Amino acid sequence: MLSFWTGLASNVIGITVLVYFVYFRRHFRRDLVLAYIALSMGIFAVTLLLSGSGAGMGLGLGLFGILSIIRLRSDTLTQEEVAYYFISLAIGLVNGLHPDPAWLAPSATAALVLVMFLADHPSFAPRTERQTVTLEKAYPKKADLQSALEELLDAKILRTVVVELDMVRDLTIVDVRFRINAASPDSNCAKAENYAGTYELAKGQSASQNSSVQNGAKQESWS
Numbered sequence: 001m002l003s004f005w006t007g008l009a010s011n012v013i014g015i016t017v018l019v020y021f022v023y024f025r026r027h028f029r030r031d032l033v034l035a036y037i038a039l040s041m042g043i044f045a046v047t048l049l050l051s052g053s054g055a056g057m058g059l060g061l062g063l064f065g066i067l068s069i070i071r072l073r074s075d076t077l078t079q080e081e082v083a084y085y086f087i088s089l090a091i092g093l094v095n096g097l098h099p100d101p102a103w104l105a106p107s108a109t110a111a112l113v114l115v116m117f118l119a120d121h122p123s124f125a126p127r128t129e130r131q132t133v134t135l136e137k138a139y140p141k142k143a144d145l146q147s148a149l150e151e152l153l154d155a156k157i158l159r160t161v162v163v164e165l166d167m168v169r170d171l172t173i174v175d176v177r178f179r180i181n182a183a184s185p186d187s188n189c190a191k192a193e194n195y196a197g198t199y200e201l202a203k204g205q206s207a208s209q210n211s212s213v214q215n216g217a218k219q220e221s222w223s
Helices: 002-027 030-051 057-073 079-097 104-119 142-153 185-222
Strands: 128-135 155-166 171-180
Touching: 002 030, 002 079, 002 104, 030 079, 079 104, 128 142, 128 155, 142 155, 142 171
Parallel strands: none
Antiparallel strands: 128 171, 155 171
8 A cells, every 4th residue: 555655656757857947948839738738647547447356467558558649640749749648658657567676666767867967957968950841843863961950950960861952943952950150259249349339229219309399499489
């Protein structure tokens, strides 16, 4: 009985920390918060019931595997969201089995949450991105394609995978992984000076407008 209550508390606390304090604060998708919590608690309940009955564990896990495949195919998910999906499933499964000793399930849950916290941390490769870019020109040569992408994205191209090359419609669709160039201090200073100059110009224009309004008011009063 102690292992059951420990597993239940571990599942609730673990999925809460994973979803609300790790996933949502980084990806801001509210609909998947409900999906992750429902998946983890559902897996926990079914695993708990099947572990104490005559039904095979393979049957229950197979049913949830089919449901997971249907759910993943019904909407567009990023690879990060798929990772959170399977970690939520693993948390429910580990705590539903509530193996002995009682501290094993909470330790495994904490380890899974910690792995996701570190692996999906924003400080890891913050300037590295991936995009699918459609170019209005066919680039059969890789060097020309990389040059065009570097100029377009203002970034260092790490890898390109051509999805479609249409010579008839003069079109290139490419999956590109790139690292955004860091802004130089000189350009930042120049932007700051431009903004300061714009502010001074706007300030001078407002002062001239105020003086003209005051002069007009004086002329009206003398007339």
